[in-house]
Amino acid sequence: MNNLNSILIEGNLVKDPELAYTPKGAPVCKFTVGCNRSWKQEEEYQKEVSFFDVSAWNRLAEVCGEYLKKGRGVRVVGRLKQDRWTDADGKTHSRVHILAEHVEFKPQLKKQDPDGAPAEEETQEAEKEAELAGIS
Numbered sequence: 751m752n753n754l755n756s757i758l759i760e761g762n763l764v765k766d767p768e769l770a771y772t773p774k775g776a777p778v779c780k781f782t783v784g785c786n787r788s789w790k791q792e793e794e795y796q797k798e799v800s801f802f803d804v805s806a807w808n809r810l811a812e813v814c815g816e817y818l819k820k821g822r823g824v825r826v827v828g829r830l831k832q833d834r835w836t837d838a839d840g841k842t843h844s845r846v847h848i849l850a851e852h853v854e855f856k857p858q859l860k861k862q863d864p865d866g867a868p869a870e871e872e873t874q875e876a877e878k879e880a881e882l883a884g885i886s
Contacts, residue, residue: 757848759802760825761785769815779811780804781818783826803847804828814853823856 767781781804788797804826806814818824828850836842 755829758827759785762823763820766820767815767818777811779806779814804850806850825854826850827852
């Protein structure tokens with residue numbers, strides 16, 4: 751029986767995503783999400799930022815590579831994965847990252863035409879993004 755391994759994070763991309771392909775042709779998109787946390791301690795507000803590495807595969811990877819950019823807000827649902835390896839000196843290493851199963855794109859602020867309404871092509875693009883964001 752599998753144990754529960756599920757994570758949900760929400761934040762912003764700290765750099766542009768990197769889309770690559772495995773030797774067998776499977777797309778993989780890697781990006782880093784920064785998550786802010788703030789709290790009040792005594793009379794002073796405190797802040798911290800945590801950074802999480804995320805990998806998306808297959809069609810979700812292609813969509814993320816096409817639509818995500820640095821600063822874009824996302825909500826990622828996935829699972830944690832630990833990679834372990836031994837380097838040439840025999841030293842053991844490990845890292846934990848998120849394997850995305852679903853990525854939601856937060857709305858982007860669009861440039862507006864002089865009337866104050868988003869340009870028609872931008873509205874259509876936003877609708878397409880919303881549709882594609884549901885791919886998992």
